[in-house]
Amino acid sequence: MLMSWQTTVDLIAKVAKVPASLIMKLHADEMEVFVANNNTDSPYSPGMKDKLGHGLYCESVIEQQTELHVENALTDTRWRQNPDLAVGMISYYGLPLNWPNGEAFGTICVLDKKAKGYSADLVMLLECFRKNVESNLEILDQKEKLAQANLQLETRIAQRTFELEKLNNDLMQEIDSRIAAEKLLDIQQRFDTVTGLPKFNQLETMFNQLTTKNEFTSISVVHFSITNLKVIQDGLGYDMSEKVRNLVAQKLQRFITNNAYLATVSETTFCIVISTKKQLYADKMAAFCSRLCQHFAQVIHVDDFPASITTAIGVSFYPNDGSCFMELSRKSSAALSHCEISNNNGYKFFNPKMESELSNRIQMESLLRGALSRDELSLNYQPFVDTQSQNVIGAEVLIRWYNPTLGQVSPVDFIENAEQSGQIIEIGYFVLRNALKQLAYWRELYNRDFYLAINISPVQLKDSYLIDKIVQLLELYKIPGNLLEIELTENAFIHDATHAQEILNKLHHHGIRLSLDDFGTGYSSLSYLQNYPFNSVKIDRSFIRNLETSEQSRQLVNTIIAMANNLQLSLVAEGVENQFQADFVAKQGANIWQGYHLGKPVDANDFAQQYLIPSMTPLF
Structure with a gap:
């Protein structure tokens, strides 16, 4: 603030071309310079105070x-003795500032x-600006009131916590919306306050001017995104992320040529319009984008702090991809979205297939938002x-997920969509709640202790409420922690190994089992087994699939099983699809089978019928 x-x-x-612009704060018997402009010829600085009662303008x-x-003031009998005359200030304009009550x-004022x-x-x-400052004061007032309310509500039952958080979020969103609506000054509409660059809406005018000039035959519209800026903000703070964005803007300005125009699209994205007198030059743009990626692949230093950024670039061409700026911008943005989804830290040129894929993705995201309320999500058990x-x-x-419009949707498709849209948090709660409720029912009905394994995504791991939610559900359904495996x-x-280790240690402290999935496919799997409290590992199904035909796969599986046994970790062979695979991994020392040969994923009723009803002999 x-x-x-x-x-x-x-x-x-x-704007006023005055030496002094101030926000003054009223105290019991004095006025304080609370905020002062940074002009070198201003006689005022924050913290300066003057007693009340001897003719202050602001009083x-x-x-x-x-x-x-x-x-x-020199010609005004009322103000001839004003203290500000001592520092040469003879003209004044000020407005009162009040709290919401x-x-x-204090005041906001200018002096000359x-x-x-x-x-x-x-x-x-x-x-x-007075309205803007008073809106800020209202936020402070609302936060204080909310803090007092929260203190009074600490003794209420846990169910109320979620409702209070929702009320807080709604209140803050309403305040944010009101503040955003009030900031309609022309200078803020046209320029980004952090980078000083023109805003996106200014580029259309530039583009139209270029297309009316005969000397330019090809124009490229480029969207450039800092894909990990949110990670930087979460890890290093908002101030650091703003500095990174500003530094990236400066580097982009130095990187582009005279025939290019740069603007901000959002906090993470910039747009560049590049013109040339040559015909469509995809090879030249490919070289330009490649150099741009390489340039930002290097570590940048912000306040002597080394920071790594990841980028994505989308490009569309005039006139091949469109004739107007907004159409080209939309297609460039579509190419950028595809680049971000692939996480390749590179660039993509627009092609028509991208629009249909993006449209399908948007449709899926829209339908997924109502999937829980429409009871379209269900759980299977393997x-x-x-x-x-x-x-x-x-x-x-x-x-x-079964949707009447989309049919049966593969988890591979909609889980990634849910992670990108943030819906995975709510869906994750649904899975935890219903799976543990089902486990409690089975334990009571069949008097058997067996465990459930639930997948947790990287996005869920960042949820500060995750641990409390899991512990509450275990206590609610009276389930020991060792019967849940994450x-x-x-x-x-x-992205944040330290945070992940903290979360896993807390889960381990509550007795919850931990499993490393897809073992053998990553770069650092062995270090994870050393640094994190895992109870079991899953051999990736790609190794199991090739056991019959690949000696290398057999050797790898032997090595992984031996290593797990030496580390006293349970070893799950995932993707077992025939008897040869089952016999091989069992002989080598695997502890658990999983795969279609042993049983396909089925709903709760079928699972109970097939596997939980008491039997005199093993099922397999």
């Missing part, structure tokens, strides 16, 4: 609760060393079979 106010007074001083503004305009906070009649435009500008007793000792929980892939540890 203070940074925003500082930007405000600096901008006012610049009069607060008492009268109205504007005060003094064009020349009407109590005075020369007689000055402040224009209606400047008065309107100050009024807009058995874990002990290789020695050949009895079912547990099951992996697998989510399924499965994770290497992707869960790539």
Whole structure:
């Protein structure tokens, strides 16, 4: 907020062309310079104070609760003794600032060393900023009230916690929306406050000017995104992410040529319009994008702190991909989205297939948002079979989605979509709640202790409520922690290994089992077994699939099983599809089978019928 106010007074001083622009704060017996512009010739600095009661401009503004305009204090009998004359300030304009309850906070004002009649435009500008500052004060007031309310609600039952969080989110969204609606000044509409670059809406004018000139025959519209800026913000703070964005903007400005225009699209994305006198030059643009990727692949230093950024680039061409700027921009953005999805830290040129794929993805995301409320999601269970007793000792929980429009949707498709849209958090709660409820029912009905394995995505691992949610559900359904196994892939540890280790240690502390999925396919799997408290590993199905035909696969499986046994880890052979594979891994020392040969994923009723009803002999 203070940074925003500082930007405000600096901008006012610049626009009004005055040496002093201030936000003053009222105390019991004095006025304080709370925020002052950074002009070198300003006689004021934050922290300066003056006693009340001897003719201060701002004291009069607060008492009268109205504007005060003094064009020349030297010729005004009322203000000839004003203390600000001592530092040469003879003209003044100020407005009162109040808390939401009407109590005075202070003033926002400008002063000049020369007689000055402040224009209606400047008065309107100050009024807009006054509203902005008072909106900020309202936020502080609302936060304080909310904090007090939360203290009073600490003794209420846990069910109310979720409702309070939702109320808090709704309140903050409403405040944010109101603040955003109030910031309609022309200078903020046209330029980005962090980078100083033109905003995206300014590029269309540039593009139209280029297309009317005969000398330019080809134009490229390029979308450039910092794909890990949110990770930087979460890990290093908002201030650091803003500095990274600003530094990237500066580097882009130096990188592009004279026939290029750069603008901001969003916090993470920039748009570049590049013109040339040559015909369509895909090979030249490929070289340009490649150099751009290489340039930003290097570590950048922000305040002497080394930071790595990842990027994605999408490109469309005029006139081949479209004739108007918005069409080309949409297609360039579609190419960027495909590049971000593939996570290849590179670039893509637009092609028509991208639009249909993106449209399908948007449709899927839209339908997925209502899937829970429409009861379209369900759970299947695939058995874990002990290789020695050949009895079912547990099951992996697998989510399924059937939609009347899309039909049966593969988890490979919709889980990735849910992760990117953030819906995976809510879906994850659904899986945990229903799977543990089902396990509690089976335990009571069949008097058998077996465990369920549930997959957790990297996005869920960042959820601060995840541990509490799991523990609450275990306590609610009276399930021991060792009957729940959390499965994770290497992707869960790539971006923030320290946070992941903290979460896994907490799960382990509650007795919850941990399994490393797809073992053998990642780069650092062995280090994960050393640094994290895993109970079991799953051999990736790609190794099991080739056991009959590949000596290398057999040797790899032998090595992985031996290593797991030496580390006293349970070894799950995933993807067992025939008797040869089952016999081979069992002979080498695998503990658990999983795969279609032992049992396909089925719903809860079929699972109970096939595997849980008491039997005198092993099922397999």
